[in-house]
Amino acid sequence: MAARGGFSNKLGFIAAAAGSAVGLGNIWQFPYVTGQNGGAAFLLVYIGWIFLIGLPIMVGEIAVGRKAQSNPYGAYKKLGGKSWAYVGLFGIICGVMILSFYNVVAGWAFGYFLELSFGNLLNEQDYSGFFSAYVADFRDNLFFSIAFMVITAYIVYRGVQKGIEGTSKVLMPTLFLILIFIIIYGLTLPNAMDGVSFYLLPDFSLINGRTIYTALGQAFFSLSLGMGALITYGSYISRNDNIVNSAILVTIADTAVAFLAGLMIFPLVFSQGQSPAEGPGLVFVALLGVFQTMGPLIGKIVGGGFFLLLCFAALTSTISLLEVPVAFLVDEKKWSRKKAVSVMALLIFLIGLPSMLGFGAVGAFTEFVSYEGGVKSFMDVVQDLFFVISLPLGGFLLSVFISSKWKTAGLSEEISHGNPSYGGSFIEKFFNLMIVYVCPVVLGAMFLLTVLQKFFGVELI
Numbered sequence: 001m002a003a004r005g006g007f008s009n010k011l012g013f014i015a016a017a018a019g020s021a022v023g024l025g026n027i028w029q030f031p032y033v034t035g036q037n038g039g040a041a042f043l044l045v046y047i048g049w050i051f052l053i054g055l056p057i058m059v060g061e062i063a064v065g066r067k068a069q070s071n072p073y074g075a076y077k078k079l080g081g082k083s084w085a086y087v088g089l090f091g092i093i094c095g096v097m098i099l100s101f102y103n104v105v106a107g108w109a110f111g112y113f114l115e116l117s118f119g120n121l122l123n124e125q126d127y128s129g130f131f132s133a134y135v136a137d138f139r140d141n142l143f144f145s146i147a148f149m150v151i152t153a154y155i156v157y158r159g160v161q162k163g164i165e166g167t168s169k170v171l172m173p174t175l176f177l178i179l180i181f182i183i184i185y186g187l188t189l190p191n192a193m194d195g196v197s198f199y200l201l202p203d204f205s206l207i208n209g210r211t212i213y214t215a216l217g218q219a220f221f222s223l224s225l226g227m228g229a230l231i232t233y234g235s236y237i238s239r240n241d242n243i244v245n246s247a248i249l250v251t252i253a254d255t256a257v258a259f260l261a262g263l264m265i266f267p268l269v270f271s272q273g274q275s276p277a278e279g280p281g282l283v284f285v286a287l288l289g290v291f292q293t294m295g296p297l298i299g300k301i302v303g304g305g306f307f308l309l310l311c312f313a314a315l316t317s318t319i320s321l322l323e324v325p326v327a328f329l330v331d332e333k334k335w336s337r338k339k340a341v342s343v344m345a346l347l348i349f350l351i352g353l354p355s356m357l358g359f360g361a362v363g364a365f366t367e368f369v370s371y372e373g374g375v376k377s378f379m380d381v382v383q384d385l386f387f388v389i390s391l392p393l394g395g396f397l398l399s400v401f402i403s404s405k406w407k408t409a410g411l412s413e414e415i416s417h418g419n420p421s422y423g424g425s426f427i428e429k430f431f432n433l434m435i436v437y438v439c440p441v442v443l444g445a446m447f448l449l450t451v452l453q454k455f456f457g458v459e460l461i
């Protein structure tokens with residue numbers, strides 16, 4: 001273990017895993033996807049997925065990683081043999097593709113931080129127009145996303161304890177505080193309560209197949225599940241740690257931040273008379289008008305602080321995304337950490353270029369293909385293929401792997417280290433039920449439903 005590195009203690013793991021989970025998925029994506037899918041009804045479905053399916057899968061991933069002491073490919077290979085190793089490899093590829101677009105959005109957040117803190121962004125009249133022009137500007141985006149990837153690579157290069165753990169421990173609590181501050185401010189604005197109703201009073205007629213699978217993909221993405229990030233982080237924890245407690249804490253922290261991000265955004269959106277279904281620009285547009293009303297100095301401080309923290313939240317996630325292929329190359333191909341980090345960071349950056357160019361800079365990537373009743377950009381396609389569909393599929397494969405190959409006895413045995421009362425407990429029965437019966441059936445069915453509905457226009461529910 002010493003040679004591979006590891007977290008210093010349980011808190012270090014929780015901070016790093018929560019850092020991986022809490023990111024752009026919570027603060028940028030969750031509010032806009034909720035806004036596009038009916039508000040409160042979506043929130044309810046999302047929370048159901050998180051606790052019924054997400055939590056057991058998270059525990060399963062961490063246990064697999066700790067048992068095998070390896071990256072996802074090596075872990076599946078060690079516990080399941082050569083053919084299962086491809087499942088691990090598939091997860092690693094998903095992580096590479098996710099980081100390719102994630103880094104682009106992180107670059108926007110970085111650019112907004114600089115524009116707000118040091119520029120004249122608070123004098124703008126039309127923030128929606130500004131955002132569209134901003135993301136279409138190739139040069140700025142290129143610069144900011146290179147910068148973000150370089151910082152990510154540097155932290156991952158420094159290793160698990162100094163880099164990943166140290167960074168996460170400081171940044172996560174600060175983020176929480178600034179969210180609370182903006183929520184309280186937002187709730188005092190006129191019409192804020194319309195936003196609260198949209199977000200918290202469900203209209204069940206808005207639940208349909210699309211809401212259900214979008215919420216599932218979002219839940220997996222937000223918890224960093226289905227692609228082996230937590231197998232990798234699990235391989236760095238001690239056998240004395242209580243996996244179940246850690247997973248519950250990470251799940252609650254992640255869900256709390258997503259929930260609070262919604263509670264921050266929707267009152268602001270409604271108080272400014274904007275549409276909650278604005279799409280990816282939601283956070284970048286809705287918040288700016290509010291920072292403007294705070295006046296030049298306070299607006300700069302709070303606005304700059306917010307986007308800085310958004311960058312930090314993104315950073316603790318990008319490092320976990322990069323760590324997955326790096327751990328693979330170090331463990332399996334015996335590359336040095338330095339070589340693995342440099343090659344992967346460059347490769348992933350290049351793969352992300354079409355996503356970056358697909359917001360107006362290059363027409364062919366902006367209007368890349370059409371399906372699901374609309375035109376999709378290159379980034380939309382990468383998101384659909386590598387997280388909306390693949391992460392729940394990764395969860396399906398993990399549950400099939402545990403129930404058919406590793407067996408629940410193996411799972412329970414691993415979890416019992418650091419948690420002696422696990423065997424025979426209610427929570428053990430719940431996890432086993434979920435992993436052996438519910439996850440394979442539900443996630444398998446959701447995979448089919450999503451593919452049929454998204455790409456073939458067949459609406460089963």
Ligand code: PFF
Nearest residue numbers: 021023024025221222224229
């Ligand atoms: N959970 C991260 C977020 O919500 O922003 C995204 C993510 C990170 C997904 C790491 C997957 C992963 F392995």
